[in-house]
Amino acid sequence: MNDLSHLKADFPVLENGVHFLDSASSSQKPIPVLEAMDRFARGSYANVHRGAYKLSVAATEAYEGARRRVAEFVGADDDREIVFTRGATTAINTVAFGWGLENLEEGDRILATEMEHHANLVPWQMVARRTGAVLDHVPITDECRLDMDAFEKKMGPDVKMVAVTGMSNVLGTIPDIAAISRIAHRHGARVLVDAAQRVPHLPVDVTEMGADFVAFSSHKMLGPTGIGVLWGRMEALEEMEPFEGGGEMISDVTLHTATWAGIPHRFEAGTPPIIEAVGLHAAIDYLDSIGMEKVFDHDKALTAIALERLGDVPGLAIQGPKDLEDRGGVISMDMKGIHAHDVATILDEEGVAVRAGHHCAKPLMRRLGVTATARASFYVYNTEADVDALVSGLRRAGELFGVR
Amino acid sequence: MNDLSHLKADFPVLENGVHFLDSASSSQKPIPVLEAMDRFARGSYANVHRGAYKLSVAATEAYEGARRRVAEFVGADDDREIVFTRGATTAINTVAFGWGLENLEEGDRILATEMEHHANLVPWQMVARRTGAVLDHVPITDECRLDMDAFEKKMGPDVKMVAVTGMSNVLGTIPDIAAISRIAHRHGARVLVDAAQRVPHLPVDVTEMGADFVAFSSHKMLGPTGIGVLWGRMEALEEMEPFEGGGEMISDVTLHTATWAGIPHRFEAGTPPIIEAVGLHAAIDYLDSIGMEKVFDHDKALTAIALERLGDVPGLAIQGPKDLEDRGGVISMDMKGIHAHDVATILDEEGVAVRAGHHCAKPLMRRLGVTATARASFYVYNTEADVDALVSGLRRAGELFGVR
Amino acid sequence: MALEDLYREVILDHYRNPRNRGRLERPDASASGVNPLCGDELAIELALRDGVVSDVAIESQGCSISQSSASMMTEAIKGKSIEEIKALVSKFRKMMSLDEGEDAGFDPERPGAVLGDIEALQGVRQYPVRIKCAALAWNTMLEALQETA
Amino acid sequence: MALEDLYREVILDHYRNPRNRGRLERPDASASGVNPLCGDELAIELALRDGVVSDVAIESQGCSISQSSASMMTEAIKGKSIEEIKALVSKFRKMMSLDEGEDAGFDPERPGAVLGDIEALQGVRQYPVRIKCAALAWNTMLEALQETA
Ligand SMILES: Cc1ncc(COP(=O)(O)O)c(C=O)c1O
Numbered sequence A, B: 001m002n003d004l005s006h007l008k009a010d011f012p013v014l015e016n017g018v019h020f021l022d023s024a025s026s027s028q029k030p031i032p033v034l035e036a037m038d039r040f041a042r043g044s045y046a047n048v049h050r051g052a053y054k055l056s057v058a059a060t061e062a063y064e065g066a067r068r069r070v071a072e073f074v075g076a077d078d079d080r081e082i083v084f085t086r087g088a089t090t091a092i093n094t095v096a097f098g099w100g101l102e103n104l105e106e107g108d109r110i111l112a113t114e115m116e117h118h119a120n121l122v123p124w125q126m127v128a129r130r131t132g133a134v135l136d137h138v139p140i141t142d143e144c145r146l147d148m149d150a151f152e153k154k155m156g157p158d159v160k161m162v163a164v165t166g167m168s169n170v171l172g173t174i175p176d177i178a179a180i181s182r183i184a185h186r187h188g189a190r191v192l193v194d195a196a197q198r199v200p201h202l203p204v205d206v207t208e209m210g211a212d213f214v215a216f217s218s219h220k221m222l223g224p225t226g227i228g229v230l231w232g233r234m235e236a237l238e239e240m241e242p243f244e245g246g247g248e249m250i251s252d253v254t255l256h257t258a259t260w261a262g263i264p265h266r267f268e269a270g271t272p273p274i275i276e277a278v279g280l281h282a283a284i285d286y287l288d289s290i291g292m293e294k295v296f297d298h299d300k301a302l303t304a305i306a307l308e309r310l311g312d313v314p315g316l317a318i319q320g321p322k323d324l325e326d327r328g329g330v331i332s333m334d335m336k337g338i339h340a341h342d343v344a345t346i347l348d349e350e351g352v353a354v355r356a357g358h359h360c361a362k363p364l365m366r367r368l369g370v371t372a373t374a375r376a377s378f379y380v381y382n383t384e385a386d387v388d389a390l391v392s393g394l395r396r397a398g399e400l401f402g403v404r
Numbered sequence C, D: 001m002a003l004e005d006l007y008r009e010v011i012l013d014h015y016r017n018p019r020n021r022g023r024l025e026r027p028d029a030s031a032s033g034v035n036p037l038c039g040d041e042l043a044i045e046l047a048l049r050d051g052v053v054s055d056v057a058i059e060s061q062g063c064s065i066s067q068s069s070a071s072m073m074t075e076a077i078k079g080k081s082i083e084e085i086k087a088l089v090s091k092f093r094k095m096m097s098l099d100e101g102e103d104a105g106f107d108p109e110r111p112g113a114v115l116g117d118i119e120a121l122q123g124v125r126q127y128p129v130r131i132k133c134a135a136l137a138w139n140t141m142l143e144a145l146q147e148t149a
């Protein structure tokens, strides 16, 4: 395992000894990110794109600099392919409504998967209802992988959009997006990847992935809340209408008509999350200084240890792939005779923070035949000690509830 | 004038001596706001509403505490009437699409005004196009006030929504929202107030105002970017569908259907701007510690001084009310023979930051017969010295361009 | 707080062996509720005779707190009049700090004196998010009673 | 930088007395452009004879920089071939730091030697937001020429 234990000091929340295993929900923020935001807000804050004076020019430069940094980080060909949004959810809604309402009609199919987060499901349900398109779903196998055979069978010329997670926030499963994109494109469909769990944890190159839209959130990748990213292939963005109307997204407005500004600004109505963009920039710098390969290796190393040690906990079952192939550092656990909420409460008392519930993936829960799981997830600041605390906390839960 | 000059020290950006007169675009942030965010991010950050552990409970309490604070600040009857959004623009879009698509149809009219910001114009244009409703506009008088006679004449049973600014970001004009709401309600219409310029500068009591929806942004009221507020009267919010789909806004989801969570959560899809909510809370505390009456008095006192001294600047004309009645601290200026951008550049060289352009109000610009103005706007950290610098900078501009 | 205080034996007992599970043949009132945050679900059916709850049945899934609270509640309300049940709910809500006002006379010296076994749920108060779990059955039961009004 | 360096007399002169204003009777090419950030608008019409710009007219509104740049440009391109104009544009873009590459020989010792009066716009380089103002006329003119290709 890469030793990243020196990083822990950058995360003051962890100082009081909490074993924070809920990064899949939201990550902690390192000091360099907080300092970058604070410095910017103290030193050169102003609104952007309205630069008649130096402060505003500096702020615009910081904001557009963050856009360039994100573009570089995900391997975008063109900075204009980066749209700043409120988060992954808004990024997906921007595509669902902005692209979907324009390009879907009765008789079309939208193909999602059984393991989508509500963020990549509910918007498509809403758009399906408005357009008359039908929402269909690719099943998962009993090993909790995307069923690629079923996917190929479900594809057809009527499928216009494939909406797929880049990594399941419940199972840790990492679908083969490049393969999915190839197949989808062969049928003329666009591909949206909900990469909320992928971009924070894996090296991502949007060009290699081959999808058309990629959505992710800053707050899961060491950055601040309040900002997220939609990457779109230029030709796909060109097919899209703005999701929101307002200032800074128009070229001209009369009382009755408006013409849109260029891409990406037409998709960024109103004052954007400026200070947050600076924070996201710093978070990317931080991640890159570790190296995304190392970040992923670290997650995997902890996952390997956890999968092994959890195997010895009486009554514990893991929902998700049990090996390390195409899997990230998210482990959903089910304990015989103890509800996930009780597990989480007991772990919390033992200083271990995990999330319990349906993880905004109720259809997947139904498919798995559970109502809730306790989920542990790893990130750069976690160590083997966190895994040990998890394991001993789970044993304590078993004892309290008399699980054998 | 209330002496607020002691506040200046709370705004480090101003330390280098810049005369910052662009608060209508976005305000600076005082140290207590930055510190509150930093402290929260270092000490008790986690995602909200997923509270299986103490950090998350603390974060949820901080986030919902911010909601209660906002409710109290604007006089809402019920915390649930406060919806956190990305900003005023998103708040307005949430109503335009969430309420408009559900409640508007062919034959209906939406009534806006000639002085709306694009944020309160473009979304209604988009919704009008989708629903077949017609967008109409209340004119302004030659004194740059809303023409209330024309408004009464334009009202009728077919008007379903009145969308009006709480204070013009170009003219400083403050329409009488209570009167507008009474008239609109008499005709059965809902009223949305774009209060982006009003809530930061005036005492606001949504119950007294009598409107149905009120939208504003944190970043214009000493708070962070990335968050804004939609207040809605409960019965009006109940008429509204969610604008975005995603996590945290549902009660149940199957592969094909979803039922919504309660109000306000159904309007807050995805991870909200958590750290930003803490910052907004601190900004409100800061404003309240001054007192909103004093904030407004201070703006008005500076406006009075400015209106007087600007009267002596050769070639200068003011676009907007020339007296202090129902007017805030926003002054749009037009200099004979010098374009607003040149004015702003020259002022910038003299250390005075003003904005130049159409201020996202192109239809109003056309009505005024100008293409751009230079706009100065005041806030708590401004002093008479800023007005003096503005006046002498304008004189310098006149000299450079040979204006007499 | 010690976890043993939250997970008292009586709670675990009701969790493992919930009373009054299932459905009634001819319910006079019913309601169902969910806790959207954690996904707990509960359906309740009531039989009423002369204003008294003569029988009750619950189908539910959820954590030990929501399950045991539901189970203990069914035992507490059976045979009680609607008025008596409302008084019970009011005491329960005070115990959970859901309602303010003078306390209902809970006394650590005399555990169980006011609400019997149900007082074992007092430990939940320390866990704000779990209070909703404990309250789910009670809220749903009130909804069902509303139907009969 | 001194403001006098930005607002040179020749710029103010072209701003106050813009050359080649209005419209052509029979334009061979035309285009219009806006700078969405500041609202500057410009429409250009060109008359061409034997591959040479024989006449040009501009209608526009905007700041001193965009207006004077447009005015000076009209003087510079009149009578020039499309090839010559393209070379001019390339020198202009280098002067404004819009394109990289070896410099076009601008020499503070010999002001005006490369682009004549247009070199007065060099001061704009210090004002990144204003560069777009200076470039508007040139970009719109290129668009009009494209039409003829
Ligand atoms: C009157 C008015 N409405 C709406 C807005 C939009 O606010 P935001 O850009 O914060 O969404 C602004 C700010 O530019 C404004 O001045």
Ligand SMILES: Cc1ncc(COP(=O)(O)O)c(C=O)c1O
Pocket (backbone or CB within 6 Å): A024, A025, A087, A088, A089, A090, A117, A119, A120, A165, A167, A168, A169, A194, A196, A197, A217, A219, A228, A360, B247, B269, B270, B271, B272
């Ligand atoms: C897979 C997945 N998609 C989408 C989201 C939504 O992201 P956000 O809440 O930041 O908008 C999440 C996070 O909860 C997620 O895990």
